Amino acid sequence: MSNKTSKGDLFEQFARIGKALANGKRLQILELLAQGSRNVETLAQLTGLSVASTSQHLQQLRQVGLVVANKEGLYVFYRLAGDGIVRLLAALHAVGQEHLAEVDKLVRLYFESKDSLEPVPAKELMQRAKKGLVTVLDVRPPEEYAAGHIPGAVNMPVSEIRKRLKEIPKGQGVVAYCRGPYCLMAFDAVAELRKRGRNARRLEDGFPQWRSAGLPVEMGQS
Amino acid sequence: MSNKTSKGDLFEQFARIGKALANGKRLQILELLAQGSRNVETLAQLTGLSVASTSQHLQQLRQVGLVVANKEGLYVFYRLAGDGIVRLLAALHAVGQEHLAEVDKLVRLYFESKDSLEPVPAKELMQRAKKGLVTVLDVRPPEEYAAGHIPGAVNMPVSEIRKRLKEIPKGQGVVAYCRGPYCLMAFDAVAELRKRGRNARRLEDGFPQWRSAGLPVEMGQS
């Protein structure tokens, strides 16, 4: 029988991309790159890998066209090769969420009660933000915020929430977001805000998904 | 250094799904299951694998929740665990199409000229089919057609096109579809029809994508 495992097989080509997604560290790297360009050393620190190992993972990702590199001076900056890759990651997340009990468990570890998650869909946020009914909180680091954020969002990393609580109007709701549906900083922010009596929820997806959906984006400092 | 490769890592969980997609034969099995239930032996024949090997692949897919099994008499039938998986496969295809030169090459091997592909988007087909401007051709096997097809589509496998050409009105266009954007039967059908002077194009996606997009579906014999 034609046991085609040759390079000419279409499925074998798609499997090359599957292989790129078959490693937790590589997925973490992709997730980090979904937030913007990063050089090798930074990625190594963030993932806890050695620099050489990180470089090798990046080579693999580059070979199947998921990331592209451009050299700036001494550093090589990597970024995702296109928006389709964010969609692929989102589909992966969705399937994991739906079909792997472990994922659900891990996400919920961050909350005592299951119901308190209540993610806000992007569309709903759009409508409510326009009417000024809600404060939108971007809990990512300032660099990422500056590179692009949801219009009108206030940049406030989790560590600053306590100090800067008064900046958030008390009467209305708060919606926090960060890098994606599984970026845990948004969860932490919501927990923190609720502890302080605010009506807080988190955005269903994160900023990369917001952008790849073609929704408006604001740039620069707050 | 916190070299987390533990089960508690969220990315490690998503990587389990990536691993399931990291093999051409498994992807082929998933693609086949996107068309409907299949038992182990049938899948073994269609993929050219041994039965034992096929079974082992199916176990892997089941462990990460991508497929589910139900026993009917002597046979175990497998099917996809949900529509999210079709979306994941579609995202994988899209990324492959966009970022892997090899995929494009393979797809185009079936056509001499690149421009002659001209896939029809689902929306466009909806509009034109409603006005009766176009004949929609389902080139899948009758069983699959009976299990669900695009409303008004005529079931005509590639091998029958020559004999049944007169069933296709001569004046108007023809749009052929089968199982997905990389199901090559639709390509063959378009080639065959063009050779015979018809204005033929193929649907951009296939039936599984049509259904998962929530578009209307017709059941039963033609």
Add this chain to the structure above:
DNA sequence: TTAGTATTCAACAAGATCGTTGAATAGTCA
């Protein structure tokens, strides 16, 4: 030029994956 730094390359061992084989299991049918 020379020193210094970010990145990549090459080689190695530990471990995972793949398909094959042959045997075990669980159900059907007479």
Add this chain to the structure above:
DNA sequence: TGACTATTCAACGATCTTGTTGAATACTAA
């Protein structure tokens, strides 16, 4: 009951993956 069949399991080498190490490359800055 007993023969038969679809599927699964277990064990085996051959082949890929992963992360480590140390060296090579390419570029900057003085």
